[in-house]
Amino acid sequence: xxxxxxxxxxxxxxxxxxxxxxxxxxxxxxxxxxxxxxxxxxxxxxxxxxxxxxxxxxxxxxxxxxxxxxxxxxxxxxxxxxxxxxxxxxxxxxxxxxxxxxxxxxxxxxxxxxxxxxxxxxxxxxxxxxxxxxxxxxxxxxxxxxxxxxxxxxxxxxxxxxxxxxxxxxxxxxxxxxxxxxxxxxxxxxxxxxxxxxxxxxxxxxxxxxxxxxxxxxxxxxxxxxxxxxxxxxxxxxxxxxxxxxxxxxxxxxxxxxxxxxxxxxxxxxxxxxxxxxxxxxxxxxxxxxxxxxxxxxxxxxxxxxxxxxxxxxxxxxxxxxxxxxxxxxxxxxxxxxxxxxxxxxxxxxxxxxxxxxxxxxxxxxxxxxxxxxxxxxxxxxxxxxxxxxxxxxxxxxxxxxxxxxxxxxxxxxxxxxxxxxxxxxxxxxxxxxxxxxxxxxxxxxxxxxxxxxxxxxxxxxxxxxxxxxxxxxxxxxxxxxxxxxxxxx
Amino acid sequence: xxxxxxxxxxxxxxxxxxxxxxxxxxxxxxxxxxxxxxxxxxxxxxxxxxxxxxxxxxxxxxxxxxxxxxxxxxxxxxxxxxxxxxxxxxxxxxxxxxxxxxxxxxxxxxxxxxxxxxxxxxxxxxxxxxxxxxxxxxxxxxxxxxxxxxxxxxxxxxxxxxxxxxxxxxxxxxxxxxxxxxxxxxxxxxxxxxxxxxxxxxxxxxxxxxxxxxxxxxxxxxxxxxxxxxxxxxxxxxxxxxxxxxxxxxxxxxxxxxxxxxxxxxxxxxxxxxxxxxxxxxxxxxxxxxxxxxxxxxxxxxxxxxxxxxxxxxxxxxxxxxxxxxxxxxxxxxxxxxxxxxxxxxxxxxxxxxxxxxxxxxxxxxxxxxxxxxxxxxxxxxxxxxxxxxxxxxxxxxxxxxxxxxxxxxxxxxxxxxxxxxxxxxxxxxxxxxxxxxxxxxxxxxxxxxxxxxxxxxxxxxxxxxxxxxxxxxxxxxxxxxxxxxxxxx
Numbered sequence: 001x002x003x004x005x006x007x008x009x010x011x012x013x014x015x016x017x018x019x020x021x022x023x024x025x026x027x028x029x030x031x032x033x034x035x036x037x038x039x040x041x042x043x044x045x046x047x048x049x050x051x052x053x054x055x056x057x058x059x060x061x062x063x064x065x066x067x068x069x070x071x072x073x074x075x076x077x078x079x080x081x082x083x084x085x086x087x088x089x090x091x092x093x094x095x096x097x098x099x100x101x102x103x104x105x106x107x108x109x110x111x112x113x114x115x116x117x118x119x120x121x122x123x124x125x126x127x128x129x130x131x132x133x134x135x136x137x138x139x140x141x142x143x144x145x146x147x148x149x150x151x152x153x154x155x156x157x158x159x160x161x162x163x164x165x166x167x168x169x170x171x172x173x174x175x176x177x178x179x180x181x182x183x184x185x186x187x188x189x190x191x192x193x194x195x196x197x198x199x200x201x202x203x204x205x206x207x208x209x210x211x212x213x214x215x216x217x218x219x220x221x222x223x224x225x226x227x228x229x230x231x232x233x234x235x236x237x238x239x240x241x242x243x244x245x246x247x248x249x250x251x252x253x254x255x256x257x258x259x260x261x262x263x264x265x266x267x268x269x270x271x272x273x274x275x276x277x278x279x280x281x282x283x284x285x286x287x288x289x290x291x292x293x294x295x296x297x298x299x300x301x302x303x304x305x306x307x308x309x310x311x312x313x314x315x316x317x318x319x320x321x322x323x324x325x326x327x328x329x330x331x332x333x334x335x336x337x338x339x340x341x342x343x344x345x346x347x348x349x350x351x352x353x354x355x356x357x358x359x360x361x362x363x364x365x366x367x368x369x370x371x372x373x374x375x376x377x378x379x380x381x382x383x384x385x386x387x388x389x390x391x392x393x394x395x396x397x398x399x400x401x402x403x404x405x406x407x408x409x410x411x412x413x414x415x416x417x418x419x420x421x422x423x424x425x426x427x428x429x430x431x432x433x434x435x436x437x438x439x440x441x442x443x444x445x446x447x448x449x450x451x452x453x454x455x456x457x458x459x460x461x462x463x464x465x466x467x468x469x470x471x472x473x474x475x476x477x478x479x480x481x482x483x484x485x486x487x488x489x490x
Numbered sequence: 491x492x493x494x495x496x497x498x499x500x501x502x503x504x505x506x507x508x509x510x511x512x513x514x515x516x517x518x519x520x521x522x523x524x525x526x527x528x529x530x531x532x533x534x535x536x537x538x539x540x541x542x543x544x545x546x547x548x549x550x551x552x553x554x555x556x557x558x559x560x561x562x563x564x565x566x567x568x569x570x571x572x573x574x575x576x577x578x579x580x581x582x583x584x585x586x587x588x589x590x591x592x593x594x595x596x597x598x599x600x601x602x603x604x605x606x607x608x609x610x611x612x613x614x615x616x617x618x619x620x621x622x623x624x625x626x627x628x629x630x631x632x633x634x635x636x637x638x639x640x641x642x643x644x645x646x647x648x649x650x651x652x653x654x655x656x657x658x659x660x661x662x663x664x665x666x667x668x669x670x671x672x673x674x675x676x677x678x679x680x681x682x683x684x685x686x687x688x689x690x691x692x693x694x695x696x697x698x699x700x701x702x703x704x705x706x707x708x709x710x711x712x713x714x715x716x717x718x719x720x721x722x723x724x725x726x727x728x729x730x731x732x733x734x735x736x737x738x739x740x741x742x743x744x745x746x747x748x749x750x751x752x753x754x755x756x757x758x759x760x761x762x763x764x765x766x767x768x769x770x771x772x773x774x775x776x777x778x779x780x781x782x783x784x785x786x787x788x789x790x791x792x793x794x795x796x797x798x799x800x801x802x803x804x805x806x807x808x809x810x811x812x813x814x815x816x817x818x819x820x821x822x823x824x825x826x827x828x829x830x831x832x833x834x835x836x837x838x839x840x841x842x843x844x845x846x847x848x849x850x851x852x853x854x855x856x857x858x859x860x861x862x863x864x865x866x867x868x869x870x871x872x873x874x875x876x877x878x879x880x881x882x883x884x885x886x887x888x889x890x891x892x893x894x895x896x897x898x899x900x901x902x903x904x905x906x907x908x909x910x911x912x913x914x915x916x917x918x919x920x921x922x923x924x925x926x927x928x929x930x931x932x933x934x935x936x937x938x939x940x941x942x943x944x945x946x947x948x949x950x951x952x953x954x955x956x957x958x959x960x961x962x963x964x965x966x967x968x969x970x971x972x973x974x975x976x977x978x979x980x
Contacts, residue, residue: 025809028892029849106840106850137840152732178931212877222809248809251816260842261805286954287810287931316658319712320736320777323744332743350596350627352750360596361521371616390664402518441668464776 003210009132009199010207012100014143014189016075018047019150020067022089023080023105024058032080033059034152035104035140042149049074066092073097078140078150083107086119086136094129101126102150103135109195110137110261112341119197126198136193144186145213151192158186161298162291163214165191165204167222170260171287181463183295184444184453202229209237215298218290219245222258223266224275230293231279238280239483242297243475245270245281246290280479282472289468292460296469299458300435302477303383308470309376310356312388313368318356320350320461321386321439328471332356333381342375365391368398369421370428377432384473386466387425388460389440391448393418422451429457435473439466441461493700496964499689500697502590504633504679506565508537508810509640510557510588512579512594513570514548516947522570523549524642525594525630532639539564556582563587568630568640573597574628577611584619591616592640593625599685600627600751609687616688628684629659634676635703641682643667648676651788652781653704655681655694657712658751661777673785678703679833692719703789708780709735712748713756714765721769728770729973732787732966735771736780737762742779763813770969772962779958782950786959790925793873793966797821798960799866800846802878803858808846808941811876811929811953818961822846823871832865858920859911867922874963875913876956879930879949881938883908907935912941919947925963929956 005011019039023032036050036059042410049070050058057063064070065078067089077093079086086105093101108119117135126133128469134141140150148154149328151173166172169192179185189211191204201219208217217237224230234243249266258266276283284290287361308330312318322332332355335343340353346367351357357376362368377385377447400410429436438459444450452459460466509691513522526540526549539560540548547553554560555739557567557579567583569576570636576595583591598609609626609704616623624631630640639645641663648670656662659682669675679701681694691709698707707727723732738757739748748756766773775778802808812822822845825833836857842848847866852858858881867875880897883904890900919926928949934940942949950956
């Protein structure tokens with residue numbers, strides 16, 4: 001059983017009601033100012049107390065010259081100061097009674113030499129005052145559900161269901177745009193870990209496991225510091241919620257890069273493979289794949305098995321998906337006689353009722369969104385479904401125009417049709433309780449793609465990526481069952 | 491030596507001066523009408539003669555009731571008619587003296603049975619009249635350099651340097667949007683092959699090899715029908731121009747899908763691997779990768795060897811690129827003492843001058859576009875360079891505003907800065923004659939990404955994809971040398 005998030009050392013870091021902010025000024029280009037600016041822009045509703053030795057106001061907020069002058073004890077200290085004064089500031093926070101901190105400042109373990117001494121110093125201060133902190137050398141924290149974005153780039157304010165713990169802050173703050181433009185998603189909660197001098201990735205796994213807004217957990221890993229704690233936390237959490245990890249220390253060049261990035265010592269690929277397997281973690285081979293997998297895992301019910309049916313109206317994308325399915329261990333069974341009978345007149349003579357089902361063309365293009373996928377997804381031999389989408393709102397526009405619909409009404413009618421059709425696909429996934437993944441080379445600029453995604457149907461950007469994401473669903477189903485068995489036999 | 495395109499049977503198919511069009515009408519939703527509409531929309535400047543039994547005008551063009559009534563012998567017949575009347579139409583074209591055709595109509599070999607008989611029939615007619623044709627069951631042809639888009643979806647009119655021959659029409663017509671929104675690219679020339687009853691992929695390889703607008707060739711393959719002709723054509727062409735193939739018949743599920751798509755019999759993965767190796771072809775593992783590789787190969791000079799330097803200001807994307815380099819056989823050597831000296835003050839104390847070079851931050855962000863990459867690319871140990879881009883035009887906007895630049899002038903100044911910086915990166919690649927690949931999670935909506943791509947710097951959408959594309963450059967360099975040696979020893 002995973003305890004509630006309120007029991008986690010990360011609770012007041014991810015959900016603070018008040019923040020003491022160190023390092024923001026009225027100089028906009030300073031890193032601290034950028035972060036405070038991002039916090040204000042995204043609309044965080046808690047109390048913020050900038051601490052600045054000289055300024056009376058910082059970004060229009062009342063500023064305090066010393067932490068001890070603050071009118072209350074804030075939940076969290078956010079430290080973006082020059083390296084040399086971090087330790088004394090942390091001590092002052094401890095004196096004030098602050099018990100949580102995010103230390104963004106760099107120049108510690110990752111630079112070696114004196115940096116290592118400095119890191120030991122802040123660790124000792126934290127022990128002395130019972131402070132738990134993330135960083136140093138991190139980018140911060142984001143919690144879209146309380147509009148807290150303390151990561152210096154604008155978050156676009158999108159909530160989402162992907163929880164992330166990352167040993168690179170970039171994969172939080174620089175992915176807002178990525179997740180938004182590709183999937184219409186944001187992070188539920190994201191932690192940038194930096195050097196993990198105090199709080200580490202195992203703590204984050206437990207927090208995200210308990211977080212009610214998080215449906216899938218992404219981990220960017222350069223090195224695991226506490227192996228046993230990591231495996232224990234991951235096994236516990238992955239029994240109830242999927243975890244996807246992307247590890248980059250596996251090649252010789254990757255290992256060296258990790259060492260100079262966060263001062264971490266990466267291990268051989270196979271060792272990490274073993275750790276992930278033991279922990280019930282799904283391994284991704286790239287940043288894109290990590291988010292593809294989390295997106296699909298957080299969107300779909302799990303499949304009963306590895307048999308899928310593919311619906312397409314273009315042979316090439318269908319064949320590419322079929323080939324990728326084979327490489328991901330997904331089988332494509334023949335359709336049942338009952339299904340073939342029901343399909344009947346929907347498939348023109350140029351089409352194929354093999355699997356992939358290639359419609360080439362349908363008299364009523366809207367059948368592609370409901371009647372046909374319903375028949376296919378209800379086939380007893382299908383545990384899941386992949387659908388290729390190439391719907392064009394422009395074509396509906398043209399058709400309505402051709403039917404004589406007045407110009408003024410066309411846009412509204414197109415929107416209504418898009419909305420209904422996308423809703424119809426989404427409803428299928430619920431009624432059949434089987435995963436349905438879309439794929440398309442189109443982006444969210446196409447209203448059908450945005451519509452499907454926003455209604456909860458994951459649409460991936462290529463046949464191969466959709467097939468691999470479906471493979472991750474099948475894998476997670478197996479991992480989960482295995483973990484359940486191992487708990488029962490204990 | 492590759493002969494000129496005018497010697498190819500595909501010449502008048504890709505570059506017709508006049509087209510007889512069969513199957514378009516004033517019913518907009520018909521496939522033929524869509525294709526003719528696409529041809530007109532894209533601005534093809536040749537002569538078009540619609541042939542229609544009843545209509546006097548088709549899409550505002552003068553129509554002819556029979557092909558023999560046409561006022562001239564067109565270069566090309568474009569046939570999008572019901573299956574049953576294709577043969578008689580082809581014969582009428584032959585009688586008229588037309589010697590090239592594109593047969594879009596489906597319902598031949600790919601449906602088996604009677605379809606096979608029909609395909610033999612049209613082959614015999616073609617032999618009788620000396621007609622060469624692509625298809626049947628194809629989508630058509632696109633040649634952006636003469637504004638010919640006969641593929642039924644709008645091409646967005648983008649010219650480009652990727653030539654393609656595809657056994658699925660979707661990978662031509664459905665990729666206009668993809669190549670445009672991702673890379674600002676289009677096809678130089680694209681052939682949809684369909685059932686390859688007459689002209690096949692080997693013919694296309696030779697044509698694209700000689701095509702002056704084509705810098706890299708993409709092949710989507712479900713099956714190779716004439717093995718020896720394919721290998722001969724590919725070996726000849728890949729000695730002077732890179733060829734990238736994506737083969738989807740390799741898995742059991744892929745093989746079955748190919749059979750029902752174009753009636754082709756795919757072979758085992760390893761067999762095709764061998765064919766590609768023999769032919770000097772680079773194999774891609776997905777549609778995305780096929781285009782990534784072609785895009786990079788068509789944009790960059792080839793590297794002397796496999797040593798790269800990575801420039802980043804974010805540790806995570808740098809480490810991910812480094813790890814992916816290792817997996818693609820790219821080495822990341824230490825910087826030379828001379829380079830380290832020149833870098834000097836550009837790297838802050840939080841940064842790293844290992845490889846990846848992680849700047850974390852630079853006093854003048856514009857150094858990131860010229861001074862720093864110049865020093866790195868000139869390092870004798872570097873054969874190539876990967877650069878992570880996260881430039882924000884909004885930040886320049888804010889900085890100029892902070893400096894007191896009048897509002898009315900800011901946009902123009904931002905554009906000028908973006909333009910100069912992007913030009914500066916592009917110039918480096920030319921002056922150093924080494925490949926420079928960018929990567930970014932941002933899209934072309936960001937003016938820096940669009941600016942770099944439009945000036946000829948390939949920017950790929952993730953670190954792993956950039957590293958793999960660089961791997962393709964290194965691989966092609968080796969293949970080319972090997973082919974040159976084998977020619978010399980003959």
